[in-house]
Amino acid sequence: MQRRILTADVVYNGLGTARAAGAVVLQGEGEAAQIIAVDSLERIRQRFPEAPITRVGFALSPPPVNAHTHLDLSRLPYFRGDYLSFIRHVIKSQQQRGLEAARDGLAELRRHGVRVVGDIVAREEVMTLLLSEPALSGVAYWEVIGPDPAEAERIFNETVAKVRAFRRLERPGGVRVGLSPHTPHTVSAPLLQKLTQFAHTDGLPLQIHVAETPFEAALHRTGMGPLAEFMRTFGASWQPSGLSPVGYLASLGVLEARPTLVHMVHVDEEDVRAVQRAGCAVIHCPRSNEALECGRFPWERYAKHGVDVALGTDSLGSAPDLSLEAELSAAAALHGSKASPLALVRAAVKGGYRALGLPPPRINRGDSASGLYIWRG
Ligand SMILES: [Zn+2]
Known part of the structure; x- marks a missing residue:
């Protein structure tokens, strides 16, 4: 299964504080693409050494309000x-x-x-x-x-x-x-x-x-x-x-x-x-x-x-x-x-x-990649 890594200056999964130099790993293509990991770029590189890395811009997060x-x-x-x-x-x-x-x-x-x-x-x-x-x-x-x-x-x-x-x-x-x-x-x-x-x-x-x-x-x-x-x-x-x-x-x-x-x-x-x-x-x-x-x-x-x-x-x-x-x-x-x-x-x-007054969204493993908001910056 094809995997790729997206990285940005800021990666925020919706919980706690956002992370500098984080990364998200996607598996699959197009509509079927799923998030399989969110972590620091360093750890993601170690876990997925074969996956190509794309820098998408300023930040990755759930959609803003x-x-x-x-x-x-x-x-x-x-x-x-x-x-x-x-x-x-x-x-x-x-x-x-x-x-x-x-x-x-x-x-x-x-x-x-x-x-x-x-x-x-x-x-x-x-x-x-x-x-x-x-x-x-x-x-x-x-x-x-x-x-x-x-x-x-x-x-x-x-x-x-x-x-x-x-x-x-x-x-x-x-x-x-x-x-x-x-x-x-x-x-x-x-x-x-x-x-x-x-x-x-x-x-x-x-x-x-x-x-x-x-x-x-x-x-x-x-x-x-x-x-x-x-x-x-x-x-x-x-x-x-x-x-x-x-x-x-x-x-x-x-x-x-x-x-x-x-x-x-x-x-x-x-x-x-x-x-x-x-x-x-x-x-x-x-x-x-x-x-x-x-x-x-x-x-x-x-x-x-x-x-x-x-x-x-x-x-x-x-x-x-x-x-x-x-x-x-x-x-x-x-x-x-x-x-x-x-x-x-x-x-x-x-x-x-x-x-x-709404519950904040999170990025979880297994979620569709369509839920990711890319801040180009
Ligand atoms: Zn106003």
């Missing part, structure tokens, strides 16, 4: 500039949001070999599409926006009815329904608390954008700054808690439902400790953060406290494509020696599954 995107924004023109201008750009382009854009986004995901996704959904027809999509899994989070506390009850009741109807469309192995209160400042405190309670009792995964822009902390701590002024132009009233955005979520009990927190750029040591204690995962979107001038995600701070980090591209409005390979390369360039290639691959795979 795009833990945060907005497929229904896939027709939004790619934007670079400050965060508040981006929000205006999204608001202006609402008519480009929807089903056709989501279909484009799905095709773009597939082009990059991604079949597991954390997607924020703002249109009912897009939710229906994702829940019926074959060969796609992950979580479709229904987005909720509602800054006015007087509207909390009405929006909450509508959300419960919609989400329960969506859940009737869930299929085994397919996409699950989740809930995404948009940000801590675009959802009022009573609505945030109701949504948290609902997620808790109905077992819904949560995803929230938190501490993305440097202006968000000022809004929460003092009620001042560019984001506060921007919100006032929409007539939203805002009472600052004096806490950080993460501290505010903790004070409302939101962290108890273990939401996955997206962006999390502007956080201090105490925020990260609170996130670690609550068992929340965090999603890093380096290219979007760079495009929207949001600053550098403190990778080393999360690593120090053992917080699970995943990678996401965010939407095509702030990322040039939905490639996890490009996202990982951007993270590597951004963090330099602070983030090892081994940790980055683990984040893109295991971190992604953890962030979506």
Whole structure:
């Protein structure tokens, strides 16, 4: 039986830490090819001295997860500039949001070999599409926006009815329904608390954008700054808690439902400790953060406290494509020696599954070689 060895800088079988200079041995050809060993290249060479060796590129792993995107924004023109201008750009382009854009986004995901996704959904027809999509899994989070506390009850009741109807469309192995209160400042405190309670009792995964822009902390701590002024132009009233955005979520009990927190750029040591204690995962979107001038995600701070980090591209409005390979390369360039290639691959795979509340996959002996994801690098 023909055997061949694939090797890469990083080999990750889904368990523990990834391995530098690892190798995978395949037996058989084409569709029938099976994985018969995963180990260091040195040991594999000794065990299979006759097998030819091919260097495939940067890494070999189970397939990665795009833990945060907005497929229904896939027709939004790619934007670079400050965060508040981006929000205006999204608001202006609402008519480009929807089903056709989501279909484009799905095709773009597939082009990059991604079949597991954390997607924020703002249109009912897009939710229906994702829940019926074959060969796609992950979580479709229904987005909720509602800054006015007087509207909390009405929006909450509508959300419960919609989400329960969506859940009737869930299929085994397919996409699950989740809930995404948009940000801590675009959802009022009573609505945030109701949504948290609902997620808790109905077992819904949560995803929230938190501490993305440097202006968000000022809004929460003092009620001042560019984001506060921007919100006032929409007539939203805002009472600052004096806490950080993460501290505010903790004070409302939101962290108890273990939401996955997206962006999390502007956080201090105490925020990260609170996130670690609550068992929340965090999603890093380096290219979007760079495009929207949001600053550098403190990778080393999360690593120090053992917080699970995943990678996401965010939407095509702030990322040039939905490639996890490009996202990982951007993270590597951004963090330099602070983030090892081994940790980055683990984040893109295991971190992604953890962030979506799904069991992480493994590469086992006897598995089909089609389950291997090759990072060309
Ligand atoms: Zn987002």
